[in-house]
Amino acid sequence: MDYFSREALAVVRFRGAPSARDVCDVLDKARVAAKTSPKYTVTDQGPQFREEYRAWCERHEIQPRFGAIGKHGSIALVERFILSLKREAFGPDDVPLGFDAMQVMLDRFVAWYCVERPHQGLGGRTPLEVFEGLRPAHLAPRLEPRARYPARAPCAAPQVGVRGRRGEKLELVVTSPEGAPHLPSVTLRRVG
Numbered sequence: 001m002d003y004f005s006r007e008a009l010a011v012v013r014f015r016g017a018p019s020a021r022d023v024c025d026v027l028d029k030a031r032v033a034a035k036t037s038p039k040y041t042v043t044d045q046g047p048q049f050r051e052e053y054r055a056w057c058e059r060h061e062i063q064p065r066f067g068a069i070g071k072h073g074s075i076a077l078v079e080r081f082i083l084s085l086k087r088e089a090f091g092p093d094d095v096p097l098g099f100d101a102m103q104v105m106l107d108r109f110v111a112w113y114c115v116e117r118p119h120q121g122l123g124g125r126t127p128l129e130v131f132e133g134l135r136p137a138h139l140a141p142r143l144e145p146r147a148r149y150p151a152r153a154p155c156a157a158p159q160v161g162v163r164g165r166r167g168e169k170l171e172l173v174v175t176s177p178e179g180a181p182h183l184p185s186v187t188l189r190r191v192g
Contacts, residue, residue, distance in 0.1 A: 002034060003042070003077055005130035006119060008110045009033040011085075013102050020052035027056070040065050042075055085109060088182070105180070112183040143188050145170045164190065 001008050009030035014022060031037050040063040043049045049066065057064045067075040089109035096102045114127040118138065122129075125136040139160055147167030152159065169191040174184050 001078055001081055002038075002127075002131060005127045006077065006081070006122060007034075007114055007127040007131040008081065011106050011110050013099070013106060015099065017046075018048055020048045020050065020056075023048050023053055024056040031060070037062055039063060042067065042078070044075060045069060081113075084113065088113075090182075094180075094182070108177045108180045108183065112177065112180070112185075116183070116185050143168060143170055143190065 010026050010033060012022075012026050012029075018026075027041070037060045041057065042065045043053075045066050049064070054064055056062075085106075089105060090096075094105075096105050114131075116126065118124045118126055123136075124138045128134065129136050141161040141163035143164060144162045144166045145168060149166060170188045171191045173187045173189055175187075176183050176185060
């Protein structure tokens with residue numbers, strides 16, 4: 001996970017605890033996705049983060065950092081992502097039982113999490129908007145169904161222009177990836 005943007009660069013499932021080689025392979029995938037190496041990594045102090053992992057970090061000029069044992073928040077962003085994954089990735093009755101089906105669901109969630117889900121800690125932007133330096137969707141001119149909405153009033157923050165004319169009839173469109181109705185994509189479109 002990129003700490004600045006919260007972009008999930010590589011999410012992989014394992015049948016058991018990953019080895020140091022497994023961790024290094026995932027980090028190689030993350031480096032390719034990011035098109036660069038991080039300055040440092042932040043991990044817990046598990047056995048897979050010892051000699052082989054540290055040698056990998058040294059080869060790539062990455063400084064390994066470790067969360068403090070028993071200290072809440074040492075690896076807070078990763079812990080928060082895992083909490084979101086547990087709460088949001090699967091519907092209440094939709095936990096995949098197959099190994100490959102689990103990866104499909106993880107991939108769906110990561111795509112939704114990075115592209116569709118605004119983050120409070122990112123000022124309402126998505127991880128992709130921050131990672132790619134894109135203009136945040138919530139700051140783009142918006143459609144406004146209320147003909148007399150006080151667009152310049154403090155309650156209208158963030159201050160953005162109105163696209164089209166005020167008072168247009170709009171339709172709320174909610175879609176979701178196949179097999180994941182609990183991961184919504186919400187858009188507005190003009191009616192008629």
